[in-house]
Amino acid sequence: MTTTATTIAPALFVKMILDRWDASIANCDTLLNSLSDETLQKEIAPGKNRGIYLLGHLIAVHDDLLVLLDMGEKLYPELNEPFIKSPDKTVQQLPAVSELRSFWVQQSQAIKQKFDNLKPEEWFEKHTAVNAEDFEKEPHRNKLNIVVTRTSHLQYHLGQLRLLK
Known part of the structure; x- marks a missing residue:
């Protein structure tokens, strides 16, 4: 029995996108x-966001993935206010960098x-x-598309x- 493109396409698309996600996470870790x-x-850069803010922002945005993909509740809901709703340098008390690293x-x-x-096939279901x-x-407004947009966001x-290097 031969495998047609239509039977391997969903699994292949998912693999391609999740491989890019995994590589992006690994690049960020490094x-x-x-x-x-x-x-x-x-x-x-002068007058721009600090590294700590970007790290907290990425954690807060990735926390939303769990909800959007119907995979559970946020792990760190307390990061939404200082890292999504508020611009950098407007919140006085942020978690320590070491704590954010652990969260990440x-x-x-x-x-x-x-x-x-x-x-x-579950990746092609609707998101929340x-x-x-x-x-x-x-x-196209499916779970896999959310990973595509979040991967682009992470890369940005x-x-x-x-x-900072």
Whole structure:
């Protein structure tokens, strides 16, 4: 029996996108491990966000993945206010860089485990921010597409963090 492109395409698409996600997380891990806590306190450019803010922002945004993909509750809901709703340097008390580093590692592991448990066809189901009626008209508004957009988001901020080197 031969395998046709239509039977392997969903699994192949999922693998391609999740491989890019995993590589982006690994690249971020490598960069974060090369930057000191003191360096992450610096602005990426004069008047711009600090490294600590970008790290907290990435954790808060990735926390939303769990909800959007219907994989559970946020791990760090307390990070939403200082890192999504508020601009950098407007919140007086932020978690320590060491705490954020720990959150990043724990969250990345939890997300990877949840991603690995999803079957390829489940990635093409609707995410929680779209209703059934809209999803029927726009099936591209699926779980896999959320990972595509979040990977792009991660890459954007990874580029900013590289300016700290």
